[in-house]
Amino acid sequence: MQRAVVLGGSIAGLMAARVLSDHADDVVIVERDGLGPADTGRPGVPQIKQLHVVLEGGRLQMERWFPGLTAELIADGAVPSDGDAIEHYFDGVRKVPVAEETTIGLTRPFLEGRIRDRVLGRDNVRLVPGLVRGLLFERGRARGVRFAPRGAEDAKETETLTADLVVDATGRSSRLEHWLRDAGWQPPRLDRMRIDLRYTTALFRRGDELPGVAVVQSLSSPAPAGTPQQDFGVVAEVEGGRWMVVLSAYGQPPNRDAATFVERVRDTPGAPFAEIAACSLDSDIETYQMADSRRRTFTGLGRFPAGLVVVGDAFASFNPVYGQGMSSAALHASCLSAFLRSGERLDEPAWGYFRRAEVVVDAAWGLSTLGDLAMPHVTGPYPRGYRFTSWYVEKLGIASMTDAEVNRRYLAVAHMREHPRVLTGPSTLWAVARTLRATRRRAPVPPQRSGSGSVANRLRSTPAS
Template sequence: MIDPSVETFNRLIRTELPARTPRLFDTACVLGGSIAGLLAARVLADHARSVVIIERDELEPSGQSRAGVPQDRHGHALLPGGLKQLERWLPGVVDEAQALGGYLAPIEQQTVYYDGRPRAQGGDAKLLLGSRPFLEARIRDRVLALPNVSVLSGLATGLIYTEDGRVSGVQVDHESLSADFVVDAMGRASRLSTWVEEAGYQRPVLVRMPTGIHYVTAHFERTESADSIEQACVLGLFAPRTMPADLTVASACVIEDDQWQVMMMTYEDNPAARSVEAFRSACRDLPPIFQKATTGELTRGLETYHQADSRHRDFTGLTHFPAGLVAVGDAVASFNPIYGQGISSAALHASCLSEYLTTDPDLTTPATDFFAHQKVITDAAWTLSAGADAARADAITGTKAPAEVEQQRWALNQIIQATLTDPTVTEVFAAVTAMDAHPATLADPAVLDRALAANEAATAPRLG
């Protein structure tokens, strides 16, 4: 019997456009012009006469960071699962990104290292490389070109409700904006929970998973064309305390404007580098591509970012919640960014919204069907990122997890180890991490059996 979550996941990741898009609203409102908000606006444009995005930041041109997105100075991966959804909702956007300096890296130019050992290549998934501001600008340009989508500059400060429990508008600074449907895309610091609680409704349950991560990122001039470089996107993963400064993750990717974007991540209060000299020195202990990527002139100063925890707000199971109100993106789940799931999750949240709006929803009641679909996507990403963070926390504190959890962690480690030698296992594992397959795929006994066989063959003594 197929897990219902797997069936839902597979339905949500399909790439064809909906066959019918009924007009449901006069005005729909999106709180926040993030990637999640923009893609929600794109879906709403099929169902509303007018879609208004409320954004407090000035919408900067490509390459400029926004104050409301402090992590956008650092690496952002558009995973294959998210890339397919982006092209689904904005056909041709990938070609446009490439024409403006983005790079679509084939599998041959992607490398993942585990403690210095390259993972076997499997599958043919491509990655769209570019900085977060660059990628966001491409999406924003396409969404704002829609004739019924506009931006209202201002700060959303609250919601307006009808007596029968529906959202009927938004408070923007000192003005009121009527709306038939509202999407919260205000990010991990969203105040939606407080707003609904103050109005007498239930607030979603918030789960925090401590991470304590520190990013240090630098950008360097690149003299070679992206298609002539053997490795255009490299990710290095290291066991704790096997590298200087407790380095855990490092990445190097080609991005727009002939640049390399190089990032190093550590845990707790021990940044990988405090100066450009120290940054370049640390890269000498990494695979050779990192030293190559950091030889050019610095194009901007070192950027740092700290995230104390991952967050997950659960909107399912609420018995008293306003109708006409949903949330997307980091306002629902903000993951450990080393897994690169944020943009892809946001794209899939847009698909959840489309699924909800195209199936004749009862708009006079809370959007429970939407939240149920969204939970499938969020749980799929959370399973990998929060699971790994929980395992690390248990190792630090000496906590023994339940036997079932320990077994799951052991099996996952066997699969990860097998990706060093077996392209088939790599393809299965990469599809899950790319949000192109449900994590239940990894629980298939055939996958684990193949991984165990690959690991046994790799450690067996060679004769002759």
């Protein structure tokens, strides 16, 4: 492959560019925001200052493509945690901890800046600042991109870049449908699920409160129709000795008032939130709204241009409460690698890539939308077998409160390390039934906190290479 062009310098685009650097002589990233300050983020990403999560499945893929990245992030201030240092609450009751669960607390600009440095440090990767205006098509395939150089976005003239492969990483606002229709192609099916989510993030200065705790999550049962839904809350210790707090609400207008936000943090179920609310606020209040989750399905198309693939939020964008975005992007990059290594021809549609990536998308979509459909304001579409699936997932959730093995399997799926099918295997079904029988005979006892375990130490000692 002589040249590949990646549209968008998000984490999805950067991961795709890293994979392509092993297969193309020249990899060009077209990014409207250019480089920008490494630790402040790109201004074209309105949610850049919101809390982002790197699930373990995504971290492992990032480590695969950037060996030593985990150790580098921790050395620069990211906060590793595992086991008892991660507290999950449901309706204010703490779930049993799982020793194998790990995470890293950091801000998105911090992570994105270091991945970008690694990608642009490769000899055959370069970034061109510009606004994408459309795709070039020729003889049944994508042949490149039209873009307006940075500083000339309003000019009618555009420049072009030809390519053997074009990767759309322009996010959930991708204009892929318009580009395809304009060239006479049928666009992929676009599914939407309206969730009407509003979320708010702020930083607090960390002191000596909550020793041994690095991450706290609070979820609540769906409220009855017509009554306000309790905030969902997530707290993570991030670089610079700070707590980053995000509150998610359905249907409620976002509010940037500091006193109101602190009060909402204090009222979030789970004891740690009240302690964090007593800390000093260390940032402005940042808000963001997300009307719907969406995904595109490509494999049902009868024809599609060769030389074109789609990654990240341009492929599927999920409810951010579940933290699947960046990890999905990392998995899409690995699907792209598998496709390129398979020897499939680039002058034919990339069905091999789309089949692989849709396994990732379907798993993440099924997990997140199942939770969304439990909300009374979400009206579907409902998948086949929804009633039984939702009944079983409710029982699974009850069992995961007190059974460490059931919770371990659930978290492996939630962290995108395992496919959701493991939750319906015979051994999991038996474990759920056994635990439910036991809970009828005794009330669950919330686990006590203890010191951090060995997995965080293993993360700290990941060798750089």
